[in-house]
Amino acid sequence: MQTNLADFIRNTPDGAEADAILRKCVHCGFCTATCPTYQLLGDELDGPRGRIYLIKQMVEGTPVTRSTQTHLDRCLTCRNCESTCPSGVQYGRLVEIGRKLTEQKVPRPLGQRVLRRVLASFVPNEALFTPAMRLGQHVRPLLPKKLRDKVPARQRQLEWPASKHTRKMLMLAGCVQPSMMPNVNTATARVLDALGIETIVAPNAGCCGAIRLHLGYHDDALDDIRANIDAWWPYVEEGVEAIVMNASGCGATVKEYAHLLRDDPAYAERARRIVELTRDIAEILPEFEEPLTALTRRRAVHTVAFHPPCTLQHGQQIRGKVEHLLGELGIEVRLPADSHLCCGSAGTYSLTQPTLSYALRNQKLERLHAQEPQIIVSANVGCIAHLQSGTSTPVVHWIELVEHMLAG
Known part of the structure; x- marks a missing residue:
């Protein structure tokens, strides 16, 4: 993709990075097939390819609108598109640049400003x-x-x-x-x-x-x-x-x-x-598979459904390790259909985009329940809390299950 950066961002670190990322994109559209918001809404601008085009317009000097901000807000930053992209486009980094620019150029409605300021001040502050x-x-x-x-x-x-x-x-x-x-x-x-x-x-x-x-x-x-x-x-x-x-x-x-x-x-x-x-x-734990196997024993839980968080499988590119380790400890791990898709938690997304968030949660739970698990396991506090809010099936971190299996 050819770009022509506007003066306000040319020769800046963000400009250089955005330009390099944009030039990798060939607009093939593979990313739309694995984008949760595109799957729900069917709008090109609510998929990675459309958002990339909006950010391209932005860095080339096109006026930024509230509509652009809305489409970027709806992005979960799940980075599923990065796992799918054949060109190695670092979409997560690009969308953060786009969001930073929209915050500078588009005033938010008062209600949104208050909510986001409260979340940014309250949630990360353990004392509060x-x-x-x-x-x-x-x-x-x-x-x-x-x-x-x-x-x-x-x-x-x-x-x-x-x-x-x-x-x-x-x-x-x-x-x-x-x-x-x-x-x-x-x-x-x-x-x-x-x-x-x-x-x-x-x-x-x-x-x-x-x-x-x-x-x-x-x-x-x-x-x-x-x-x-x-x-x-x-x-x-x-x-x-x-x-x-x-x-x-x-x-x-x-x-x-x-x-x-x-x-x-x-x-x-x-x-x-x-x-x-x-x-x-x-x-870390796969390196200790043999001693861990010796230290644990099977208990009442023997069948789990695993929800691999986006931040694990797409953000960190860690796949298969949890499933393999639990399997070696005698647990049957079942992955739901479309296990690559986001559960809708995404940090504060359930508070800023509740309709989309809960639609994705319900979709994910339906597929997890289809595995008929005794419990659901995941690897991120936000996903666990979000999923647990919609089901009576226990949802826990997989490390809690491993600890429960320690023979001592």
């Missing part, structure tokens, strides 16, 4: 989010269904392992996971502990940056990222083996740190090192 979640869980039966859907029932918390080991790994606790689903982090630590690895949570590490980044608060997101690097760096210097991610959405974002801070001379090199160390738990 945790007490609010605790209160919500306490009065959960009294809440309206729409609000109750956003408040998972409180878990009976597992005990964090007390053992010390020579081998150590950092883990990002996350901003919402400690209060919504604390046992995901504890289960991760307990499984690693059984394998002789100590899990460390840096006290000053917080949100990975994804919430603010995808809501258009780019500078605030970069501040979140720098804060995490500062919190982790002393442990990196001490030689931790890895930074473990058990929320695939966070992992996909942290693996973009080097790109996001590429023009920051104070952080670019450290960000690159952080990316080198960052690994999803699904990348």
Whole structure:
């Protein structure tokens, strides 16, 4: 695709990147076949090819309209199109540039501005989010269904392992996971502990940056990222083996740190090192398949349906590892039809685009239920909460199932 950048973006980092990405696109349309919003709406402008064309117009100087902003807002950033694209178009990075430009050029209605500012200020702030979640869980039966859907029932918390080991790994606790689903982090630590690895949570590490980044608060997101690097760096210097991610959405974002801070001379090199160390738990445990098999035993759960989050299979390009590992532990894992499609969670998408979000959730649950599982497992806190809000079948993180199987 030929481009002719407008003066306002020519010779800028965003302009150079947008130009390179746009020139890779051959408008073949393969991406539309795997785009969830195009599947639902049937509108070319609500698919990757149409959005790419809108962004091309934008960087070439065509006036940006509210309509353009709406079509970009409807994108889940699931990056399914990247897995499909034969030309290697990095659509996720392009759409973030497009969103940044529309935020600068198109004033949002007051209601949207307030909602997005509240989400960007409240959700990534654990000091605000945790007490609010605790209160919500306490009065959960009294809440309206729409609000109750956003408040998972409180878990009976597992005990964090007390053992010390020579081998150590950092883990990002996350901003919402400690209060919504604390046992995901504890289960991760307990499984690693059984394998002789100590899990460390840096006290000053917080949100990975994804919430603010995808809501258009780019500078605030970069501040979140720098804060995490500062919190982790002393442990990196001490030689931790890895930074473990058990929320695939966070992992996909942290693996973009080097790109996001590429023009920051104070952080670019450290960000690159952080990316080198960052690994999803699904990348780590297959290396311990033999000892893990010896440490676990089959329990009542033997058949699960697995929803691989978009941030795992498309964002991080991790496929098949969870299914294989659980299979080796004696669990039958069933993938639903169209397992490559998004469940509609996508961070704050269920709050900013509820109609599309719940349509995708219901579609995904119908296909998961068709597998007749005892439980549904996934790999991201947002997907788990979103799916659980629409079904009585338990939805848990797959690492919780592994922890449950530990013989000790």
